[in-house]
Each structure stands twice: as C-alpha cells, then as structure tokens.
Amino acid sequence: MGKDGYLPLFETKIAKGRILFRCYAASVFVGIIFICVYRVVHFPPASTQVLRRWAWMGLFLSELWFSFYWFVTQFVRWNLVYRYTFKDRLSQRYEKVFPDIDIFVCTADPRIEPPIMVINTVLSVMAYNYPSHKLSVYLSDDGGSDLTFYALLEASRFSKHWLPFCRKFSIEPRSPAAYFSTSPEPHDSNPLMAQEWFSIKQMYEDMRNRIETTTSLGRISEEIKKEHKGFLEWNSVSTRHDHQSILQMVIDGRDPKAVDSEGQPLPTLVYLSREKRPQYHHNFKAGAMNALIRVSSKISNGSIILNVDCDMCSNNSESVRDALCFFMDEEKGHEIAYVQFPQCYYNLTRNDLYGTCFRVINEVELAALDANGGPCYIGSGCFHRRQTLCGMKYSKGCETEWKRENERKTRENASVLEESCKVLASCTYEENTQWGKEMGLKYDCAVEDMITGFSIQCRGWKSMYFNPERQGFLGVAPTTLLQSLGQHKRWSEGQFQIFLSMYNPFIYGHKKIPLKLQFSYSPYFLWAPNCMATLYYVAVPSLSVVGGIALFPEIWSLWVLPFAYVIIAKYAYSLGEFLWFDGTIQGWWNDQRVWLFKRTTSYFFAFLDTILKLLGLAENTFVVTAKVSDEDVSRRYEQEVMEFGCPSPMFTIISTLAMLNLFSFVSCVKRVVVDIQIKALESLALQIILCGVLVLINLPVYQGLFFRKDKGAMPTSVTYKSIALALLACSIALY
Ligand SMILES: O=c1ccn([C@@H]2O[C@H](COP(=O)(O)OP(=O)(O)O[C@H]3O[C@H](CO)[C@@H](O)[C@H](O)[C@H]3O)[C@@H](O)[C@H]2O)c(=O)[nH]1
Numbered sequence: 001m002g003k004d005g006y007l008p009l010f011e012t013k014i015a016k017g018r019i020l021f022r023c024y025a026a027s028v029f030v031g032i033i034f035i036c037v038y039r040v041v042h043f044p045p046a047s048t049q050v051l052r053r054w055a056w057m058g059l060f061l062s063e064l065w066f067s068f069y070w071f072v073t074q075f076v077r078w079n080l081v082y083r084y085t086f087k088d089r090l091s092q093r094y095e096k097v098f099p100d101i102d103i104f105v106c107t108a109d110p111r112i113e114p115p116i117m118v119i120n121t122v123l124s125v126m127a128y129n130y131p132s133h134k135l136s137v138y139l140s141d142d143g144g145s146d147l148t149f150y151a152l153l154e155a156s157r158f159s160k161h162w163l164p165f166c167r168k169f170s171i172e173p174r175s176p177a178a179y180f181s182t183s184p185e186p187h188d189s190n191p192l193m194a195q196e197w198f199s200i201k202q203m204y205e206d207m208r209n210r211i212e213t214t215t216s217l218g219r220i221s222e223e224i225k226k227e228h229k230g231f232l233e234w235n236s237v238s239t240r241h242d243h244q245s246i247l248q249m250v251i252d253g254r255d256p257k258a259v260d261s262e263g264q265p266l267p268t269l270v271y272l273s274r275e276k277r278p279q280y281h282h283n284f285k286a287g288a289m290n291a292l293i294r295v296s297s298k299i300s301n302g303s304i305i306l307n308v309d310c311d312m313c314s315n316n317s318e319s320v321r322d323a324l325c326f327f328m329d330e331e332k333g334h335e336i337a338y339v340q341f342p343q344c345y346y347n348l349t350r351n352d353l354y355g356t357c358f359r360v361i362n363e364v365e366l367a368a369l370d371a372n373g374g375p376c377y378i379g380s381g382c383f384h385r386r387q388t389l390c391g392m393k394y395s396k397g398c399e400t401e402w403k404r405e406n407e408r409k410t411r412e413n414a415s416v417l418e419e420s421c422k423v424l425a426s427c428t429y430e431e432n433t434q435w436g437k438e439m440g441l442k443y444d445c446a447v448e449d450m451i452t453g454f455s456i457q458c459r460g461w462k463s464m465y466f467n468p469e470r471q472g473f474l475g476v477a478p479t480t481l482l483q484s485l486g487q488h489k490r491w492s493e494g495q496f497q498i499f500l501s502m503y504n505p506f507i508y509g510h511k512k513i514p515l516k517l518q519f520s521y522s523p524y525f526l527w528a529p530n531c532m533a534t535l536y537y538v539a540v541p542s543l544s545v546v547g548g549i550a551l552f553p554e555i556w557s558l559w560v561l562p563f564a565y566v567i568i569a570k571y572a573y574s575l576g577e578f579l580w581f582d583g584t585i586q587g588w589w590n591d592q593r594v595w596l597f598k599r600t601t602s603y604f605f606a607f608l609d610t611i612l613k614l615l616g617l618a619e620n621t622f623v624v625t626a627k628v629s630d631e632d633v634s635r636r637y638e639q640e641v642m643e644f645g646c647p648s649p650m651f652t653i654i655s656t657l658a659m660l661n662l663f664s665f666v667s668c669v670k671r672v673v674v675d676i677q678i679k680a681l682e683s684l685a686l687q688i689i690l691c692g693v694l695v696l697i698n699l700p701v702y703q704g705l706f707f708r709k710d711k712g713a714m715p716t717s718v719t720y721k722s723i724a725l726a727l728l729a730c731s732i733a734l735y
C-alpha cells in the first residue's frame with residue numbers, strides 16, 4: 001500500500017533465488033583469478049620460443065577481455081525486478097479521464113514489408129481495449145508507396161467490422177491474420193459467434209486477396225484510384241526518394257460519421273509519407289518518428305505515444321492499460337518516461353536456429369537493467385510520454401494532470417489540417433532546429449532507439465520494463481542467417497558508435513544516472529569489440545596445434561582445474577538458464593553457434609565500420625530487415641536447415657574458420673592414429689578439445705559446404721575461397 005492508504009497501480013517484486021547465481025558467479029570469479037595466475041607464472045621465457053610467447057600473450061589478452069566482459073555482465077545481473085500491474089484499480093480511478101494515445105507504426109519498403117502485414121499491425125493496435133475516440137494510429141510510410149496507402153484504405157473499411165467483432169467476443173490476438181491462423185473454428189454451441197466468425201473471416205480473406213493482387217501487380221488500377229482523393233497525390237511522385245509530403249486522414253476520429261458497424265466511434269487513422277528529396281538526409285527511422293511526433297501533435301496530441309515497427313503487431317489488447325498503470329501511478333508515475341515491452345517473435349521455430357528469440361535478454365537482462373535504473377528503449381513495443389520524447393527534463397513536482405491533457409484538440413477540418421501538417425513533415429522543417437539532437441529521436445546512429453532512451457534517462461527520467469504473461473507484441477524474426485547477421489551488425493555497430501561518442505555511458509551518464517546503469521549499458525555497447533578476442537580464440541589455439549605449440553596446461557597438471565571449472569560452470573549455468581526459460585538443448589546449442597558466428601562476422605564488420613566512420617571514411621546506413629522470404633527459403637527455415645545461399649564476406653569468414661579447425665583437428669587425429677604420438681599430445685590436449693568442440697559446432701557449415709545440393713547451400717566460390725585460405729593459414733602455422 002502506498003502512502004495515505006493509497007493503493008498503487010503497479011508493484012515491483014525482487015527476484016528470489018539469486019543465491020545460486022551469486023555462488024556461481026563468485027566461484028567462477030575465483031577460477032578466473034587462477035587462470036590469470038597460471039598465465040603469468042607460466043609465461044614462456046624470453047630466450048626461447050618467441051612465437052609461443054606472442055601467441056601466449058594474445059591468448060592472455062583475449063582471456064582478460066572475456067573476464068572483464070563476463071565480470072561486467074554478471075555484476076549488472078546481481079538484482080532483477082519484475083513488475084505487475086493492477087488494471088482494475090486503474091479502470092476504477094481513471095476510466096473516464098484516460099489520456100489520448102497516439103500510436104506510430106513505421107514502414108519503409110512495400111517489397112520487403114508487405115502491405116498486408118503492415119495493415120495487420122495497424123488493425124491490431126486500432127483494436128486495443130481502450131476508448132476508440134482516444135486512440136489515433138499513424139502509419140509512417142518511408143516507402144512512399146500508393147500500395148501501402150491502398151492497403152490502409154482497405155484496412156479502414158475492414159476496421160468497421162473488425163473492431164466490433166473484437167469487442168463483442170473479447171478475442172485475442174487482434175491482428176486478423178494472427179487470429180484466424182491460430183484460433184480454432186467456433187463450435188456449433190455458439191451459433192451467433194460461429195456465424196459472425198465465418199463472415200468476418202470471409203471479409204478478411206477477400207480484403208487480403210484484393211491487397212495481395214494489387215501488391216503483386218505493383219500498381220493501383222484506375223478503378224481503385226477513383227475511390228479516394230488520396231491517390232491523386234501520387235501523380236506528382238517521381239520516386240520514393242523524391243516526393244512531396246503526403247498526408248491523408250483516412251479516418252478522422254472527430255467526425256461524428258466515423259463510426260463502426262455498431263455506431264461506436266472509430267480511432268483516428270492517418271497516413272503519412274514525409275517529404276523526401278535526394279539532397280536531404282532522411283535519417284531513417286528516427287527521421288520518420290520525428291515527423292510523426294510533430295504531425296501528431298497538431299492532429300491528436302496524445303500525451304502517450306506507442307511506437308511499433310510495422311511487423312510488430314499487438315498480441316495483447318490490454319497493453320495500453322498496462323502501460324497506463326505505470327504512467328498514472330500516483331506515487332511513482334510522474335518520473336517514468338517510457339515503458340518498454342520485450343521484443344518477441346511469432347515465427348520462431350522450436351529450436352530457434354538463428355538464436356533470435358532473446359530468451360535470456362528478455363527474461364533476465366532487461367529485468368536487471370530495470371533493477372539498475374531502467375531498461376533501454378529498444379525501438380518497438382515502447383510507450384513514451386510525449387513530453388520526454390520532445391526533450392523535456394525531469395523535475396520534481398511536474399506531475400501531469402491527465403484531465404487537462406485531453407482538452408487541447410484542434411477543431412480545424414480534416415483537409416485544412418492535412419495541408420497545414422504537411423509543412424511539419426517537410427525536409428526543410430528541421431533546418432536550424434534541435435530536432436534529432438535535443439528534441440525527438442536522435443540522428444546519426446544506427447540504433448536511434450538505444451541512444452534516445454539513454455539520453456532520456458540522463459535527463460533524470462526513469463523507465464520501466466514490463467514483461468506480461470501474455471506477450472504484448474509479436475514481430476517477425478529474420479529467417480536467414482545473413483539477415484540475422486546483418487541485423488546484428490547494424491545493432492552492434494550503432495552501440496559501439498555510442499560507446500565511442502560523447503554519449504559514452506561513463507562520461508555522459510556521469511552523475512546523471514546511477515553507476516550501475518552506466519555499467520549495465522556497457523555490455524551492449526561493447527558487443528562489437530568482442531570480435532577480436534573471439535577471432536583470436538577460435539583461430540590461434542587450433543593453428544598452434546598444427547605447429548605443435550602448447551598454450552594450455554598439460555592434461556595431468558592441476559592447472560587444468562581452473563580452466564575446466566570456469567568452462568564447465570559457465571556453460572552449465574547458461575544451459576540451465578536457457579532450459580529454465582523454456583528453451584531446448586538443441587536451441588541452446590544453436591544459440592552458442594550463432595553467438596560464435598555473430599562475434600566473428602557481424603561484430604567484426606561492425607568494429608571495422610565504426611573505426612572507418614570515426615575516420616570519416618564511411619557513412620551511416622540502415623539496411624531494413626526483410627519480413628518476407630520465398631517459399632523455398634521459408635521451408636528450410638521451418639525445417640531448421642541453415643540458409644547460406646549467396647556469397648558474402650561473412651560466409652567466407654565463417655567457412656574459413658570452420659575449415660581451419662577441421663584441418664587442425666584432422667592433423668591431430670592423424671598424429672594419434674597413424675603416428676601414435678600420444679605422449680606429444682598431452683600438452684596439446686586442451687587445445688585439441690577446443691578444436692574438436694569448434695568442429696562440432698560448425699557441423700551445419702560443413703554440410704552447407706560439401707553435402708547439400710539445395711539453393712541454401714554454401715556457394716562454391718565461398719567453398720574454394722575458404723579451403724584456400726584455411727590451407728594457407730595452416731601451412732604458415734607449420735613453418
Ligand atoms: O528508413 C527507414 C528505415 C527503417 N524504418 C522502419 O524501422 C523499423 C525497424 O526496421 P527493421 O529493419 O525491422 O529493423 P530491426 O533490426 O528489426 O529493428 C530494431 O532495431 C532498430 C534499430 O536498429 C529499431 O529502429 C527498431 O525499432 C528495432 O525493432 C521498421 O518498421 C522499418 O520500416 C523506417 O521507417 N525508415
């Protein structure tokens with residue numbers, strides 16, 4: 001109970017059972033100390049073995065890096081908190097004075113983000129269990145596509161039937177595609193529902209067919225063009241990189257005629273494609289969001305903004321109310337800037353081949369960030385207080401009066417409003433303003449979300465992490481290895497860039513956020529530099545086996561113990577944690593493999609590109625992740641067969657490392673079996689084991705290189721290149 005007998009709207013529980021974790025962490029720490037002692041005491045003497053000395057030094061440095069990184073990640077996990085909301089109390093106290101909510105959906109390219117998927121997201125958020133006249137949904141289309149506009153128009157019509165249906169039968173989830181693909185056909189025992197179910201389903205299928213036919217045609221027919229004045233805008237669009245602002249209020253919620261089939265008001269629905277000109281940088285998603293912030297401030301000015309990516313549909317119609325439990329809590333609400341939900345995906349397979357399901361991040365790491373001062377903003381599924389997004393600093397006593405917030409709506413009619421808002425979405429509007437710097441989402445960073453959230457926290461605000469039983473949002477996970485690696489390259493690059501910029505958590509965050517939070521950001525911001533230590537560890541010990549250079553204690557020495565303990569304890573704990581959160585053993589193994597791939601490729605290229613950018617030799621890019629794949633690729637994804645397919649430098653690195661370890665391993669086996677040199681191998685035992693594990697984890701790579709004939713196999717050019725490179729490396733190691 002809060003002060004004065006007030007019941008809070010949310011509660012916080014500290015995770016129990018951290019004893020086991022703390023014992024584990026402390027014991028591994030001791031193990032690490034022993035390893036360091038071993039490395040120092042057994043440092044090869046200067047006079048002999050120059051090569052071994054260097055290899056040893058590198059290995060020691062890598063181990064120091066891993067230890068430091070491990071130490072920080074464990075330290076910030078010391079406490080975890082979980083939040084629970086009381087929606088009934090919220091409803092009792094505030095149902096009549098709920099604030100307006102603006103929902104931003106971003107899309108960028110109709111070819112890789114199909115309009116039918118986009119409008120399913122739009123429909124799912126229009127159907128929140130929340131007073132419709134207080135909801136406004138904005139679709140930002142950076143693809144500037146009339147196909148997307150057409151789909152939105154169709155969605156606006158369909159919503160008139162969909163919203164009452166959702167309300168009447170309290171269905172979940174409220175994205176029609178997700179609902180009809182997961183809910184069983186209704187029974188005859190409920191004839192009323194059955195009848196409506198089938199007719200709505202039919203209506204949805206018809207709409208989907210129309211949209212998909214038009215999308216595959218690639219252009220809008222003359223007939224359709226007559227249906228809405230909005231299509232005229234495209235007469236003056238030359239390309240998607242060069243056009244005026246297009247703004248259409250597809251549903252004007254203030255209009256008394258904007259009602260659904262039961263006469264209830266509909267949410268406002270707005271289409272925006274901000275102006276694009278080749279000579280102006282558009283700043284990717286951050287630019288789109290900032291245009292939306294301005295335009296929406298003129299139209300609906302909701303005091304809470306929800307941001308979702310176009311593939312992240314709502315999976316829980318209560319999420320808005322959940323978020324409000326935080327913002328409207330009488331005691332703590334006024335200091336909360338944003339409420340972040342986890343990013344989850346609906347297209348994951350059982351063993352999650354590409355390790356995309358952030359199991360441990362969602363269940364543990366974000367809860368730890370929350371305990372240390374607040375989670376980061378991760379782009380999608382996040383509710384913001386409008387003022388904080390616009391740069392406001394936190395100050396005590398600036399409590400929001402929710403009742404007054406709603407009285408600021410404009411009365412201008414839709415077409416006047418459309419015209420006057422276009423200016424706000426023009427290229428020149430931001431010139432000589434603080435947009436992208438102190439206002440709105442920040443520019444010049446590939447992870448605009450992280451840096452924006454961080455700077456909001458540095459302005460004194462708190463944030464909350466909320467991970468409800470029924471997931472709030474579900475998106476589309478990448479379905480090929482290359483997409484997944486590309487996504488991680490963008491993330492790790494952006495994060496490392498922040499670390500090296502003035503926004504370094506320890507410098508910029510100094511005295512602004514708790515030290516623990518500064519530390520909590522570091523493991524993410526330091527993803528990229530992991531590549532160096534990892535590359536070293538997977539290549540040098542194996543090559544040293546070929547050259548007969550021992551870098552670890554002999555198998556019968558007591559010094560093996562700390563190595564064995566640290567490795568076994570670390571991996572056993574990580575496996576246990578993974579299984580605890582509903583993972584599978586195979587899934588964990590896949591996760592380890594992807595961990596390796598990311599560190600040797602995504603992070604490596606991110607590291608290089610960050611350095612190039614610092615030197616002014618490269619520019620920021622944003623490669624949008626594809627949300628569709630052709631049938632063949634999807635089938636292999638379903639069957640959990642790794643997708644290579646096209647030549648890429650990333651694959652060359654992966655295959656070369658795999659081949660190199662294979663060669664080393666084969667050379668050991670040969671020595672044991674053919675030359676019977678068992679004794680000589682005692683000093684190399686740990687390296688051979690490491691090499692063997694690397695071979696095991698790379699099995700799908702060998703399959704892709706040599707045994708598969710399908711289109712997802714490794715391209716032959718990569719095969720030849722990697723064999724040549726690995727042979728070269730091994731022969732250098734031999735001499
Ligand atoms: O110029 C652009 C580029 C992208 N987007 C949109 O941004 C979203 C995220 O793009 P996606 O390719 O799906 O990136 P992800 O890696 O899946 O996204 C995560 O990481 C991004 C930062 O790297 C954040 O912006 C996202 O919110 C977060 O979900 C999508 O809705 C895009 O349509 C734009 O609106 N304009």
Ligand SMILES: [Mn+2]
Nearest residue numbers: 309311475625
């Ligand atoms: Mn995405």
